[in-house]
Amino acid sequence: xxxxxxxxxxxxxxxxxxxxxxxxxxxxxxxxxxxxxxxxxxxxxxxxxxxxxxxxxxxxxxxxxxxxxxxxxxxxxxxxxxxxxxxxxxxxxxxxxxxxxxxxxxxxxxxxxxxxxxxxxxxxxxxxxxxxxxxxxxxxxxxxxxxxxxxxxxxxxxxxxxxxxxxxxxxxxxxxxxxxxxxxxxxxxxxxxxxxxxxxxxxxxxxxxxxxxxxxxxxxxxxxxxxxxxxxxxxxxxxxxxxxxxxxxxxxxxxxxxxxxxxxxxxxxxxxxxxxxxxxxxxxxxxxxxxxxxxxxxxxxxxxxxxxxxxxxxxxxx
Numbered sequence: 001x002x003x004x005x006x007x008x009x010x011x012x013x014x015x016x017x018x019x020x021x022x023x024x025x026x027x028x029x030x031x032x033x034x035x036x037x038x039x040x041x042x043x044x045x046x047x048x049x050x051x052x053x054x055x056x057x058x059x060x061x062x063x064x065x066x067x068x069x070x071x072x073x074x075x076x077x078x079x080x081x082x083x084x085x086x087x088x089x090x091x092x093x094x095x096x097x098x099x100x101x102x103x104x105x106x107x108x109x110x111x112x113x114x115x116x117x118x119x120x121x122x123x124x125x126x127x128x129x130x131x132x133x134x135x136x137x138x139x140x141x142x143x144x145x146x147x148x149x150x151x152x153x154x155x156x157x158x159x160x161x162x163x164x165x166x167x168x169x170x171x172x173x174x175x176x177x178x179x180x181x182x183x184x185x186x187x188x189x190x191x192x193x194x195x196x197x198x199x200x201x202x203x204x205x206x207x208x209x210x211x212x213x214x215x216x217x218x219x220x221x222x223x224x225x226x227x228x229x230x231x232x233x234x235x236x237x238x239x240x241x242x243x244x245x246x247x248x249x250x251x252x253x254x255x256x257x258x259x260x261x262x263x264x265x266x267x268x269x270x271x272x273x274x275x276x277x278x279x280x281x282x283x284x285x286x287x288x289x290x291x292x293x294x295x296x297x298x299x300x301x302x303x304x305x306x307x308x309x310x311x312x313x314x315x316x317x318x
Contacts, residue, residue: 010257010271011278013297016285019251020299026308031149031193033306034083035298037256037267038099039202039222042083044303045193046148051091052189052200053100054107056080061259068175069098071106079262080107083301089146093117094189094202095158096124096168098181099258105130116144116151120168120184127171138187152190154211158183159204159225160233190214196307199245202254204229204280206240216245218306220298224254224270227279234280238287249294249306252284267300 025032031045040053056079057072088111093101101121105128108115114136115125122135138144140155158165164179172180188211189200199216204226219242226234242250255277256267269277288295294311298304 008272010269011276013269013277013281016281016297017295018297018299019304020302022296022312023304023309024312025303026305026310028305030195030305030308031191031198032303033198033220033298034303035251035253035300036079036083037262037300038258039094039200039220039253040100041200041220041253041298042085042303043149043191048146048148049085049088050146050149050151051085051088051104051107051113053093053202054091054104055099055258056103056107056262058258058261064178064259067177069102069178070174070176071103073106075261075263076103076106077110080110082263087111088113090114090116090144092151092189093121093124094200095186096120096181096184097158097164098178100202101181108134118185118187120182123168123170124172124181127173127176149191149193152192152214154188154190154214155207156186156188156201156203156210157205157207158186159222160229161225190216193307198306199241199247201241204237204254206237208236208240211240211245214245216247218249218251219245219247220251220253221284222254223252223277223280223284225275225280226283227276227281234283238284242287242293243291247293249296249311250284250288251296251298251306252281253298255281255297262300265300 034042040055043050056076059069091108101124105125116136125135138153143152166182168182191198196217198218200220202222204222
């Protein structure tokens with residue numbers, strides 16, 4: 001008797017439209033964004049290059065559970081070479097969990113770039129041996145200006161079910177248990193360039209009204225754990241981040257399995273043991289269709305011009 005097929009480890013996501021298949025870049029002198037999984041990305045424009053999070057080591061589930069863990073500097077260097085990154089003006093952490101802040105001090109040290117984030121992020125940097133002159137703590141509403149774009153930090157909250165909440169009050173010295181990287185303060189990040197404004201919302205949660213008065217053309221929308229929330233939460237999250245900011249393009253982020261190697265690509269969705277990402281993806285693509293917005297999954301290692309580019313079709317799926 002033939003055994004029934006084994007249940008899949010993770011959902012299939014090949015039917016969702018992607019940047020690689022449905023986006024045409026605009027002029028090269030605009031701001032470009034290159035995606036590295038989770039909420040890690042590189043912002044480049046003119047003379048300015050800023051890394052958001054920059055999580056490259058991505059220790060396996062077995063390594064994380066067994067602990068302690070430490071950055072893999074060879075992997076970090078290999079990923080930076082693969083992306084062609086040879087300088088940075090800053091490294092930004094939107095919060096201090098290990099899937100955001102784990103490699104950030106390593107990248108900051110390599111390029112002697114300041115590490116920007118909360119007081120908790122600064123303690124991560126101290127534990128890695130970064131000098132104080134490379135640590136910059138930001139505050140709610142603060143704008144940090146570079147030659148070609150500005151970053152505004154707006155206090156936000158982590159998605160429900162934070163597995164390592166609270167502040168980091170002492171330096172984190174790796175190797176350490178994954179829970180040592182506590183979330184600390186979380187931020188919504190507004191990137192303002194001459195061609196437009198992008199909102200980076202890495203964590204699927206919101207403070208009602210906190211972004212009132214802010215607009216965005218594009219949202220990088222974190223959907224991790226969004227599928228586990230009730231329909232009203234999902235609707236309000238979309239309302240606060242997308243409709244209220246006036247965005248016309250949405251790139252869902254933080255949906256991939258961040259315990260698989262980046263250089264082995266392509267990105268895989270979270271396994272079922274962690275989360276079923278399909279309810280969240282179905283929600284954002286359906287809301288995009290109803291609101292006549294472009295929704296596309298960003299593609300690993302693929303720079304795009306979010307403000308001057310355009311979808312290559314307007315089919316119902318994108």
